Amino acid sequence: MTTDPALTSPAITVRPGAETGVSVALEDVHVAAPGPGQVRVGIRATGVCHSDLHVVNGDWPTDQPLVLGHEGAGVVEETGPGVTGVRTGDHVVLSWFAPCRACANCAAGRAWLCTGTTALANTLPDGTTPFTDASGGELWPYLGLGTFGSHVVVPETAVVVVDEELPFTVGALLGCSVTTGVGAVLNTARVPAGASAVVVGCGGVGLSIVMGLRLAGAHPIIAVDLSGEKRATAQELGADVVLDPRETDTGAWLRERFGGVDYAFEAIGNAHVIETLPGMLAPGGAAVLVGMPRMGARSSIDPYELADQGKSILGCNYGSSVARVDVPRLARLHLAGRLPLERLIDRVRPLAEGPQALDELAAGTGLRSILTP
Missing domain, CATH: 3.40.50.720 (NAD(P)-binding Rossmann-like Domain)
Incomplete structure (x- = not known):
């Protein structure tokens, strides 16, 4: 564990509109240091998924300002108290459906049906957010992650360690679309x-x-x-x-x-x-x-x-997958040449082009876009 202070990260946010739709913008957000059971990850790649688009186009309404993004891969930078399963420097894929590991479904091996997760409420497990805007207002992590930025703070249960040989661009897709x-x-x-x-x-x-x-x-x-x-x-x-x-x-x-x-x-x-x-x-x-x-x-x-x-x-839902089991398995299949996941990636583009990537996704053009901070 380290003691790095809170930092500032560029991020793509969505804010509910006054009358219709939402506003999408690139802004600087403050990222808190990780608390108990939490991990700070430096994002290296994040996928642009239809689930992000559902929020932008109003299919899934939100009354909260959000940091978008839920397909992410990166490197562990800092761990909070009580974290034992990952350490600084680990290469990781983030799972958007962080299980509680305590409910009946988790105990039965059905983590994709977890009833204790707070991911769908767009919060960390303790009900808080690690993000604030320039004026100190709360910004909430979409599906508990908010990967459309350079840094995230997430629960340890959302972090899956993978082989360092796995490209971050491919790892990001393992966070949602491929595993699904x-x-x-x-x-x-x-x-x-x-x-x-x-x-x-x-x-x-x-x-x-x-x-x-x-x-x-x-x-x-x-x-x-x-x-x-x-x-x-x-x-x-x-x-x-x-x-x-x-x-x-x-x-x-x-x-x-x-x-x-x-x-x-x-x-x-x-x-x-x-x-x-x-x-x-x-x-x-x-x-x-x-x-x-x-x-x-x-x-x-x-x-x-x-x-x-x-x-x-x-x-x-989520391919009926247990991320801690299925993500490393799929990563190994990719590295062995059995899953040519790089073929899914149409463009790798800077984070600032996220709104454009969402527009292209809405239009059905191209394959998968990856954003890099």
């Missing part, structure tokens, strides 16, 4: 070798699902996206067939060719697309909801079809 996508295949659906699958939406999470299906030995793998660039990348990463939904009725095509598929993964969070998933499935198949829709969205499903044909719908 690959975990949806291996943990949530538990896809067996030889099973057929379709992936609707080939952004960072969808392409991670494609890679997870390839790891699992699924066949055939069908990838669906409006973007020709994303379809091409999906094919490079293991998809056997790619479809443009403007040209092909995906459900009808799958029923005609295969009688439906065993697994249908939705990686957009679009309520209308979710309604079409049961029609893509063979009897006994499972639809897996991986994309996060806007709050309050509703989809209409024919329950008779589900019951009569034994089809199911599986919810997937």
Whole structure:
């Protein structure tokens, strides 16, 4: 443990607007020294994720000023009292869903269902924030992290030590999108070798699902996206067939060719697309909801079809992953050449270009942007 004082960090913040929308800005924020059970990390790379965009575009309303960002990787700079699992100099990936390690779900090995986490309240476990603005006003860490800056203070349970050979840019994606996508295949659906699958939406999470299906030995793998660039990348990463939904009725095509598929993964969070998933499935198949829709969205499903044909719908949060177990495992697979995660990264850009990266994400252009402080 060291005793570095509080410092100032450039960060991208979101503040609720007076009437409509929010304001996004780059500003200097003060970062407190870590308290008991807390760790200060110098951020080296952070991913720009749809969950950040959901806050910016109002799909997930907030009444708090936030420091955005939840996909981060960096180096431990300081530890607070009581921290025993990490030390200064460790290379780490940050998990946005820091588990309490005390509730019944954590005890049962289902950390992704933790009921004691404060991540969704955008606070540290003690209900505080490490961030303040220039006037001393509180800024809250998005999903308990706030990685769109040069430094964060996070709970020890959010910190996962990884091999120093792992690039920080790849490590940032392991904090959310990759762990979610690959975990949806291996943990949530538990896809067996030889099973057929379709992936609707080939952004960072969808392409991670494609890679997870390839790891699992699924066949055939069908990838669906409006973007020709994303379809091409999906094919490079293991998809056997790619479809443009403007040209092909995906459900009808799958029923005609295969009688439906065993697994249908939705990686957009679009309520209308979710309604079409049961029609893509063979009897006994499972639809897996991986994309996060806007709050309050509703989809209409024919329950008779589900019951009569034994089809199911599986919810997937964070790839049903335990970060402390799954993140190092995925990092090892990447370093061994089994998960070419660098293919997900479209651009590495300075933190100041974060608002532009969010705009491009909203427009559906490119793959994944990484910000570096």
